[in-house]
Amino acid sequence: MSDQGRLNLILVVASAAAIFAACFIGSTPLPAERVIAAFFGTGISGDQLVVWSIRLPRALSAFLVGAALGLSGAALQGLLRNPLAEPGVLGVSASASLAATFSLYYGLVALSPLILPISAIIGALAATTLLAVAAIRTRSVVTLILIGVGLSSFAGAAMSLLMNLAPNPFSLSDMINWMLGSVANRSLNDIALVLPFLIAGAATLLVTSRGLSALTLGEEAAAGVGLNLRRQRILTVLGAGITTGASVALAGAIGFVGIVAPHIVRPFVGYDPARTLVPSALLSGLILVIADIGVRVAPTTNELKLGVVAALIGAPAFAWIAMQRRTVNG
Amino acid sequence: MKWSAILLCAVVLVGCSVEHPTRPDAALPMRIVSLDYCADQYVLRLADRNQILAISPNAVSDFSYMRETATGVPTVRPSAEDVLALRPDLVVRSFGGGPNASTFFERAGVPVLQVGWASNVDSEEMGSIPSLIEHMASGLGHPDRGDALVASFRRRLVAVRKQSGGENALYMTPSGVTTGPGSLVHEMLVAAGYQNFQEDPGWRSIPLERLAYEQPDIVAAAFFEAITNHTDAWSASRHPVARQQIHNGNRVALQGAWTACGGWFIMDAIEALADGSIE
Numbered sequence: 001m002s003d004q005g006r007l008n009l010i011l012v013v014a015s016a017a018a019i020f021a022a023c024f025i026g027s028t029p030l031p032a033e034r035v036i037a038a039f040f041g042t043g044i045s046g047d048q049l050v051v052w053s054i055r056l057p058r059a060l061s062a063f064l065v066g067a068a069l070g071l072s073g074a075a076l077q078g079l080l081r082n083p084l085a086e087p088g089v090l091g092v093s094a095s096a097s098l099a100a101t102f103s104l105y106y107g108l109v110a111l112s113p114l115i116l117p118i119s120a121i122i123g124a125l126a127a128t129t130l131l132a133v134a135a136i137r138t139r140s141v142v143t144l145i146l147i148g149v150g151l152s153s154f155a156g157a158a159m160s161l162l163m164n165l166a167p168n169p170f171s172l173s174d175m176i177n178w179m180l181g182s183v184a185n186r187s188l189n190d191i192a193l194v195l196p197f198l199i200a201g202a203a204t205l206l207v208t209s210r211g212l213s214a215l216t217l218g219e220e221a222a223a224g225v226g227l228n229l230r231r232q233r234i235l236t237v238l239g240a241g242i243t244t245g246a247s248v249a250l251a252g253a254i255g256f257v258g259i260v261a262p263h264i265v266r267p268f269v270g271y272d273p274a275r276t277l278v279p280s281a282l283l284s285g286l287i288l289v290i291a292d293i294g295v296r297v298a299p300t301t302n303e304l305k306l307g308v309v310a311a312l313i314g315a316p317a318f319a320w321i322a323m324q325r326r327t328v329n330g
Numbered sequence: 331m332k333w334s335a336i337l338l339c340a341v342v343l344v345g346c347s348v349e350h351p352t353r354p355d356a357a358l359p360m361r362i363v364s365l366d367y368c369a370d371q372y373v374l375r376l377a378d379r380n381q382i383l384a385i386s387p388n389a390v391s392d393f394s395y396m397r398e399t400a401t402g403v404p405t406v407r408p409s410a411e412d413v414l415a416l417r418p419d420l421v422v423r424s425f426g427g428g429p430n431a432s433t434f435f436e437r438a439g440v441p442v443l444q445v446g447w448a449s450n451v452d453s454e455e456m457g458s459i460p461s462l463i464e465h466m467a468s469g470l471g472h473p474d475r476g477d478a479l480v481a482s483f484r485r486r487l488v489a490v491r492k493q494s495g496g497e498n499a500l501y502m503t504p505s506g507v508t509t510g511p512g513s514l515v516h517e518m519l520v521a522a523g524y525q526n527f528q529e530d531p532g533w534r535s536i537p538l539e540r541l542a543y544e545q546p547d548i549v550a551a552a553f554f555e556a557i558t559n560h561t562d563a564w565s566a567s568r569h570p571v572a573r574q575q576i577h578n579g580n581r582v583a584l585q586g587a588w589t590a591c592g593g594w595f596i597m598d599a600i601e602a603l604a605d606g607s608i609e
Contacts, residue, residue: 028539046543053571054539104563116563173505174562185506185538185566252564 004275007268011282018289022059023051025296061186061250062292063285066257068198068247070284071277072240073258075205078212078273079236082141083321087244088255091151092127096248097178098155099123105162117194121245127151128241132233181254181307183292194246201242208235212273254307256314257284263321358471363418365408365426367394368591369445372466373422374399376475383416386426393590410434443469448514448592451521452487463594483594490604492523500527500546503553506565508536514592522603538566541575549576550603553586
């Protein structure tokens with residue numbers, strides 16, 4: 001088995017184990033044997049409801065959201081040839097979250113439940129498109145990150161405006177969740193709503209991943225070996241936008257996850273962007289499932305928001321990676 | 331100069347009247363400004379229309395019990411500047427104007443009538459609704475109306491046909507919040523003869539996992555009618571496990587206005603719960 005195959009296998013097994021472990025944690029103290037019985041469909045109906053309808057959907061949501069962000073992060077990093085690119089940092093998640101809140105706030109969601117993921121995806125696509133256009137115009141990595149910071153601040157400001165106008169504390173707490181990110185109380189229905197989008201976005205990114213490897217040679221050389229640059233850009237932007245948007249529709253804006261995993265994975269896959277995608281997705285999913293377990297076992301009165309914990313882990317990693325770059329480039 | 335003299339007189343008179351609840355009619359506050367919808371309820375119910383200068387903009391909202399009476403009454407935002415410009419002789423508030431509002435208005439020479447915190451339906455302890463009504467009625471210059479309202483409140487409370495079979499009730503809002511012992515909502519459930527399904531004290535999220543095992547006899551569903559209140563996208567009350575418990579024909583709908591504030595109108599909620607009139 002190749003190194004990459006072995007890495008992927010380890011990550012799949014670890015992710016499955018983490019998701020299974022997450023089923024043991026909840027507000028009702030359930031002995032391990034009852035959880036296991038319920039998991040395999042033999043427990044009493046209450047146990048089965050708790051495990052299959054409450055705990056497993058939550059863990060699965062954390063995994064799917066992490067995987068989506070890790071995949072988008074790795075793909076954006078390949079496309080922009082910049083290890084600091086990530087949906088959260090570039091303002092893609094914040095834009096998606098803004099669009100989702102907007103559609104909720106103005107009651108558009110009442111028309112159809114599908115409006116929610118679609119608006120989040122439109123928000124994410126608007127941001128990724130803007131970034132891709134900017135990436136063509138400017139060669140500077142710093143400029144690109146700054147544009148992302150600008151986008152992120154704009155989405156944050158617009159969100160604050162909506163919060164300012166919030167009609168009551170209930171709407172306000174909802175908006176805060178959209179900004180901080182959480183997988184609390186997610187059900188299989190919520191997953192089913194966004195899953196088709198997640199699959200479509202992920203498939204787009206995976207199918208076009210070979211082009212990302214060609215891009216490491218530089219754009220001219222990549223074009224020289226037959227890469228259609230325009231098509232590559234459009235598809236990566238489209239794939240990352242759809243995947244990130246769908247993940248935001250499921251859990252709100254969770255930042256920095258997409259930056260840690262690709263960074264850890266890269267040395268194991270020979271720094272090949274195409275081969276980074278799958279292990280990055282798996283590792284990000286694993287990290288979020290573990291972080292969500294942490295959120296629930298932490299002895300705090302109010303449950304911590306998953307996005308807050310993710311940022312506490314991810315933001316220092318972002319700073320560290322940025323500093324590493326500085327030493328390399330002088 | 332003339333105005334400040336009048337203001338001073340008013341202050342002195344109102345100041346005296348706090349100590350002597352049976353004030354002479356001449357000292358009735360005639361320029362009342364109310365700063366929030368909780369204060370509005372008492373002002374609209376107990377004061378005469380010609381005593382009221384302005385109420386809060388939320389007095390006509392869905393969650394305001396006296397919204398019909400409030401129609402047409404001038405409103406003012408609870409900013410110090412706007413309120414002072416009206417030259418009130420009494421400011422009534424519970425939370426309006428922020429935590430420093432009472433000190434501020436008193437320093438500006440305007441007496442403040444504070445709506446107390448309601449913590450129980452009718453007991454000897456502090457914070458009972460009758461004591462709140464009496465306090466407000468005397469502050470507004472109509473202790474007799476307060477007595478009448480308290481009498482009718484107590485009559486209705488005695489007449490409530492309490493549930494007596496040990497039934498339990500879960501209070502639930504669209505944002506998935508419920509409350510255990512130590513809140514007026516808990517006291518409301520008890521007054522209607524129920525045990526609170528949520529036994530842990532304080533405001534908290536509904537016990538989603540417990541709902542997988544046990545069904546409350548009734549779900550006291552508050553605020554679900556309010557249009558401004560879109561269901562929180564992370565609310566436990568939209569989880570299929572919780573929804574199954576609400577839609578099983580055990581839901582008693584409580585209007586947001588009955589419980590949004592502590593007042594005599596909580597009796598409407600108590601009666602609805604005691605009847606157990608399932609939707």
